[in-house]
Each structure stands twice: as C-alpha cells, then as structure tokens.
Amino acid sequence: MTSILMVAHDSPYGSEKLYNALRIALALQEHSDTPIQQRLFLMSDAVGAALSGQQTPDLSYHIGQMLELLLAQGVPVSLCKTCVEARGLSAERLIPGVGIGTLVELTQWTLASDKVIHI
Secondary structure: OEEEEEEEOOOOOOOOHHHHHHHHHHHHHHHOOOOEEEEEEEOHHHHHHHEOOOOOOOOOOOHHHHHHHHHHOOOOEEEEHHHHHHOOOOHHHEOOOOEEEOHHHHHHHHHOOOEEEEO
C-alpha cells in the first residue's frame, strides 16, 4: 500500500492552490487502482479551510465540503497547532473530525510516508 502525505500552506480562498490540492487528494482517493493511505496536514493560512459553517458564493467551490468528503473517505486531516493558535481558532469551530496536530505528528507522518506532496 502506498502512503501519501499532502502538506498544504495556502489560504482556502483567494488563490486556487488549496482548492487544487484538495482536488488532487480527492482524485487520488477515487481513482487509485491500488489501495492508498493518504493523510492531509494543513499549516499556515490553510488551517482556515477547516472552519465549519463556511459561506461561499453561488457556483463557487466549497473547501469545507471537500474536506468533509476526504474525512468521510477515511483520510486523516490535521491542523498545525501553532498555526491554529496564531489565528485565534479553536477546536469547537472546526469541521467535525479534523484534528489539531503538532510538528511531532507531521514528522511521524512524513517518515511513515512513501510520498510527500507540499502545496
């Protein structure tokens, strides 16, 4: 089984970097011919993607829903604790199932992964 870690840094809205990272993650889950183990770690401004209750304009992509799909598919999603605290976020405001992790967790995930993608 291939293990893939995706680490994203960009804000959820304003550019399409995080959107495209989540599109890749969803495509990997849905179209892989062999089983994969995928993990997602959000850092910097990307932690805002995990806020529940996001409101988006009509016909716009919805980052929160994309994260919910990944979680439903069994993909662990963790946020950098330092980044969360620096932005005044709390666990109560996050999409259910999203965890708050540390650099120790990110280090362990990195060492356990066959492939690491930074976006």
